[in-house]
Amino acid sequence: MALCNRVRSGIALFQNSAVIASQRSTLQRSLVAPSIPLASRNYANVPGQKDNKVKVPLALFGGSGNYASALYIASVKANAVEKVESELLQFAEAVKNSAKFSMFIKDLSVAKDVRVKTIQDICAAAKFSNVTKNFLVIVAENGRLKYLDTIAKRFAELAMAYKGEVKATVTTVVPLPPEEEKALKETLQEIIGSGAKVNLEQKIDPSILGGLVLEFSQKVFDMSIKTRAQQMERVLREPISVANI
Incomplete structure (x- = not known):
């Protein structure tokens, strides 16, 4: 909670709630596909992709690939791939550099509302884009913060392909x-x-x-x-x- 207190002074209110709701809906739709097992899904055809007309450039597998692909779809739609990549890697690096925060995100015994509120506060203090904030909140809600480093690396692969690298x-x-x-x-x-x-x-x-x-x-x-x-x-x-x- 000490980390949360340090960033509280920089908390800003979410702006444009309609846009935020739309972006969250895009991410949620891309992450839900009960008929296809996570371990075998081909993420070149992520659920929700057809509606958004966004082609995921690489086939990523596993849960981290699912989350990275969903974030890619939302980022392309918001024209913010490079910004989101930078913010996500920045967040993952901050986790590595803080032993307390690293333990916090890996501790599933922490109440969901506490996890979510902490992530919201940190994202607001860092002035992250709405796409990144919404995504991190969803990851926190789903109890998947401990996989964030892997998700960030997979998203970086998609971002490189997006940039033609x-x-x-x-x-x-x-x-x-x-x-x-x-x-x-x-x-x-x-x-x-x-x-x-x-x-x-x-x-x-x-x-x-x-x-x-x-x-x-x-x-x-x-x-x-x-x-x-x-x-x-x-x-x-x-x-x-x-x-x-």
């Missing part, structure tokens, strides 16, 4: 020198084509021993020394056929 991740033992990073990015751009912009992210993982692992467009190219060593070990362990000698 393709995320590529390269994992190495040490950071790539600028010239090698530039060359890799140019190579990926040639492969993907001019219709999309490559967004290259570097990750460091000493456990791969050397080489690199490249991930993009749901493909993985593992050229690490660790994987090559494992492949060679499997070959060496295979029994030798005398007939082939």
Whole structure:
């Protein structure tokens, strides 16, 4: 409650209740589809999408994919995809940086009205857009705040596709020198084509021993020394056929 008290001074009243009600209705419709199991739903066809004439650019699965897709539909309709992406990532980062607040959103024993009121206060203090506020309130009402980090990451994937970007991740033992990073990015751009912009992210993982692992467009190219060593070990362990000698 200390966190709630710190932001209380910045609380603002919701404006334009009709617009807010409409946005909440859009989100709720997109999240309700009792005839399709969450685990197997193809979110390229999210319930409610046809009515809103919004095409979800990626097929996301699971509960987090459902929420991210629903938020995408509402964000596109409000022409606020990039703003919502920024606000959602900002909120998720704030959760990570506050141990008390992180515990608060994961504690399902907290009464629903307390969860909702706290989220409303924080969103108002942060001056979040109505789309983001409505979405976070719905997540709080449904007791799904503990999954928010995953939802935010899935929504970021949709936002990148919306902006015509393709995320590529390269994992190495040490950071790539600028010239090698530039060359890799140019190579990926040639492969993907001019219709999309490559967004290259570097990750460091000493456990791969050397080489690199490249991930993009749901493909993985593992050229690490660790994987090559494992492949060679499997070959060496295979029994030798005398007939082939």
